[in-house]
Structure formats: structure tokens, C-alpha cells
Amino acid sequence: xxxxxxxxxxxxxxxxxxxxxxxxxxxxxxxxxxxxxxxxxxxxxxxxxxxxxxxxxxxxxxxxxxxxxxxxxxxxxxxxxxxxxxxxxxxxxxxxxxxxxxxxxxxxxxxxxxxxxxxxxxxxxxxxxxxxxxxxxxxxxxxxxx
Numbered sequence: 001x002x003x004x005x006x007x008x009x010x011x012x013x014x015x016x017x018x019x020x021x022x023x024x025x026x027x028x029x030x031x032x033x034x035x036x037x038x039x040x041x042x043x044x045x046x047x048x049x050x051x052x053x054x055x056x057x058x059x060x061x062x063x064x065x066x067x068x069x070x071x072x073x074x075x076x077x078x079x080x081x082x083x084x085x086x087x088x089x090x091x092x093x094x095x096x097x098x099x100x101x102x103x104x105x106x107x108x109x110x111x112x113x114x115x116x117x118x119x120x121x122x123x124x125x126x127x128x129x130x131x132x133x134x135x136x137x138x139x140x141x142x143x144x145x146x
Contacts, residue, residue, distance in 0.1 A: 003031035004038055020088050023095075048094045051101045060094050062087055069109060072124035076117045086112045118144055 001011050008031050015028040025042040048060035069083045090108045094100045106128040113121040125131075125140050 001029060001040060003029075003034060003036065005036045006031060006034040008033035021092060023088075023091070047098070048091075049099045050094075050105065051099060053102060057099075060091070060100070062091055065090060065105070065109070068127070069113070069120075069124065072113065072127070073117065073120045074123075076120045078113075078117050078120055082116060114144070 002009050003011050010033075011029045011031045013027050014030050014037070017026045018024070019026050020043075023044055027040045027042070028037060029040060030037050043062075049057045050060050051057055066083060066087050069086055070080075073083060086109060089112065090105060093108060094105065106124075110121060110125055110128065113124050121144070122137065122140055126137065129136070129140075131137060131140075
């Protein structure tokens with residue numbers, strides 16, 4: 001692994017830990033040339049297919065999932081760790097199925113966000129459900145109030 005600071009190719013692994021329920025290996029590395037440390041993560045390549053609304057299939061993207069959740073959680077009480085936990089849970093469900101509809105992923109995320117932060121939930125729902133008018137927001141907020 002190349003050092004991100006100086007580009008030296010012979011970095012050393014100082015520590016390895018398994019995280020995210022065994023799907024990720026976190027490695028602390030050391031560069032003997034510039035004496036700096038950095039962290040890398042190894043994760044399994046996606047073997048999950050997501051079936052989109054129009055029937056197309058694409059590889060599951062954890063990064064895309066996290067981006068969508070982070071957009072909904074901007075300036076809310078939800079931390080990056082909470083977002084990572086949601087992504088872990090969703091990814092675990094998807095891996096167990098092998099192929100999953102995008103609708104199922106959206107429903108899982110909304111279920112988790114609803115418990116954590118109502119504002120983030122409504123933001124995510126507005127994109128996921130493609131709200132077109134203020135009435136769509138009102139209906140969703142009314143459901144939350146019950």
C-alpha cells in the first residue's frame with residue numbers, strides 16, 4: 001500500500017482489526033520513509049444486485065447509500081457513526097438476499113431514520129418518494145404525528 005503522504009510503496013501494517021460484523025478489516029499502517037501513520041479499510045466487493053424501479057440492475061453501492069443518508073441528515077442530531085450503523089444494517093440485509101429492490105432499501109433506511117430523527121426521515125422520504133408538492137410533505141408529517 002502506497003503512503004498517501006510521500007508515495008513510498010513499502011508501508012508496514014501496525015495493527016489489524018475486524019469491524020462491521022466481519023465485513024471490513026481496518027488496518028493502521030506506518031511509512032518508514034516519512035514516519036507517518038494512516039488507516040486503510042478493506043471491504044468485500046459488492047456481490048449484491050439492486051433492482052431499480054425501471055427494472056435495471058446495478059451493483060449495491062455502500063458509498064451511494066451513505067451519501068443519500070448524509071444528505072437527509074445534514075444539520076440534524078444524527079452522527080456519522082449513526083449513518084454508518086444504518087448503512088451496516090442495510091448492507092447486511094442486502095447481502096443476505098443477494099438481490100434486492102431499491103424500494104426495499106429505501107424502506108429500510110426510512111424505518112431506521114424514523115426512529116432516530118423525524119426531520120431526517122422526512123427529508124429522506126421526500127427524495128425517495130419523489131414528493132412533488134407541499135401536500136406530500138403535509139401527509140408524511142401527519143403520518144409521523146400519529
